[in-house]
Amino acid sequence: MMAQEVIAKKRDGLELTGDEIGGFISGYVRGEVADYQASAFLMATYIRGMTARETAALTRAMANSGETLDLIAGGIPADAPTLDKHSTGGVGDKTSLIVVPLMAAAGAFVCKMSGRGLGHTGGTLDKLESIPGFRIGLSPDEMVRQVRKIGACLAGQTDTLAPADKKLYSLRDATATVGCLPLIVSSILSKKLAAGAKSFLFDVKVGDGALIRTVEEAEALAHALVDGAVASGRRATAVLSDMDAPLGNAIGNALEIDEAISLLSPSVPDAKKNPRLKEICLTLAGEALSLCGISASPETGRNYAGTLLQSGAGLEKLRDIILAQGGDADVIDNPAKVLPQAPVLLPFVADTAGYIRKISARRVGEIVVRLGGGRERKEDKINPSVGMVLAKSIGGMVQRGDTIAVIHASSVSAAQEAATELRKSVQIGDMMAPPSPLIGNVLRK
């Protein structure tokens, strides 16, 4: 099998065999297939597509391209409810920080590896690193040990798992082959397969602030992810959820940690919690508890998750995780004291009375990146303290002068620049516009 022949077959729109795909990927990881051959393959795949069978073969080849986590060898019982969660990413999406502790509190084992923020979307790792001392760089052994002991870890993707994905992913950005379903699916699934859980929960974000803008594309991705997981012997559920508006009130790394702690805190009154954030966390947790067999149905799972939220069991589990990973666990009780604070707080007020009709998630994400809270390039450093906290949501009524958001910035000029941009991103009108439905279709297999 020569690399050229595999490329030519895909170029001509023919279906590749599992052996052909496997040989190409393992050759690529060994360095026998060059980057320029892989990128020709990626472009041919982008244009010609892949069958479900090819996508499954590509996923398996990538999953097996390096080390795989063996949870059972690490002491987690073979029949234990092991779970993984993946969000396709958005603005203000801190659900992993809430759902993973709730799952562990319910007795699930969640070895969760996350990514960093890039472009307008945030990343769980960046958020966690705003907690002083928090260590995201766990070895595979450390991860499994921690998961066995306390039920969860929140760590960075290791280089040894699915190295083919790492190599291909960095090529895709430079070769305009990012937005291609079989490549997206195999990238997500291969890492999940290598991480060893039996059930996968996918949160597929759709809208202005997500990578995927239309419900049709999101449903196609949800189907492909769930089918791909099932083809590899796993159980999976995909939830479509809205990303037209930012999720929750806080956008920015430390600010999102603060909001996650607040949502998990029984002492914080419900009126101070963002209802959409709470709703999606309970939905995801309910689906996950049902998926991995702890609860009989998504509904009973959701109720159970609500109980764990109210009892503070979720918050205590988050404390355990922070402690286990070297973070300052005092953040749970005194977030304002422990988390970095921006020096400048600038309220952003309504310049007219009316209903808030739109808060663009994408533009809010971009504003936070410009404030220093995200990355435009991989090598950029981020400032964990900056961002914004929304005081109003879509559909809410404001009077002229009411605070819509508070901008957290490193300087007055940066805050003012953000306010100018935010003015273009928030629409106020005479007629009330209800927010987009939060939860779309749920796909269970």
Place this chain on the structure above:
Amino acid sequence: MMAQEVIAKKRDGLELTGDEIGGFISGYVRGEVADYQASAFLMATYIRGMTARETAALTRAMANSGETLDLIAGGIPADAPTLDKHSTGGVGDKTSLIVVPLMAAAGAFVCKMSGRGLGHTGGTLDKLESIPGFRIGLSPDEMVRQVRKIGACLAGQTDTLAPADKKLYSLRDATATVGCLPLIVSSILSKKLAAGAKSFLFDVKVGDGALIRTVEEAEALAHALVDGAVASGRRATAVLSDMDAPLGNAIGNALEIDEAISLLSPSVPDAKKNPRLKEICLTLAGEALSLCGISASPETGRNYAGTLLQSGAGLEKLRDIILAQGGDADVIDNPAKVLPQAPVLLPFVADTAGYIRKISARRVGEIVVRLGGGRERKEDKINPSVGMVLAKSIGGMVQRGDTIAVIHASSVSAAQEAATELRKSVQIGDMMAPPSPLIGNVLRK
């Protein structure tokens, strides 16, 4: 302009601007665009195609990616008839060795850069190097000086001309993007544009032994080449010619030099010259003389070329070229003494009486490669003495035992192996089958 954006536009089937293509190519030559980005671009181009405007822009960008020959600055008058010739390659194709001297003898200036053989097709450079001392590695200055002095050179492509083509060409082989019209056209034309002649003669080979198998594809290529040349302010003619059977009697490097000398020699009787080889050389020379304005029409050009052949002026010009490039010019008068001779000559005889219906050019080419006369990989060394000389042509009648060809080999076993293969490549039947027409459509612009 970012490389990704250019790739994405081509990926989506949109037309690129000249600036976008120019920026991409110059970025690639400067090393700012990576090989893996170029290969993604090549694959997108392979699948999506290019408009005539895009192909012209790509051609210009490649032509201008390095040095260009300035014939006028080198002392060749601005209104002089400068000509270049390109054959798409075949088996036994030694027309450049005959047509270029005839053109120079007629007063044209021909700075001809050729390639090496790869796969089953031969290369002019390899053939020339079978003449002891012959130097193909002329600098651009040396080429122009020689062309001004004696009207022609036969040299290797230099690294400084159209370096973008060299870089892209080596990528295409490894990424399954060879057989793509805009890429083929821009590769051929960019080198010709950089070499500075005003008129281009294209010999587009079609058939079993050519890179292009069908007349439709050959016509598409001929049109694209001629249109592209005209779009860049040159005149051009394309001749379609047959490559189902090997061209001429000799296949193999030294053997083809011998045949070229023989065809140019007035002392060799016409009966000993291969009629199809003579026919195509006179056709090409006639078209070329008309194209560059030396003759009033292809017909008068052809007559003029015939005169130069009969007078020995073409042969003397070949002698001048060999002398100028350090070769042993005694090869003109004593080819058998000067050219390397294979130690084993094995006649291949008819095993039955009948008409020769087929001699597969491709398979004959492959047999000569296996005898050592060609390359399967670029790094292979070749043996200039081996090959075969056909004694019969398609349509000819044989009796059992008649010699069809003489195999020139380095060993008896190699010769016998070649004979076994040749047996499968020559068809003899009861009914006479005329050979395919030698000359197809001619496209003049």
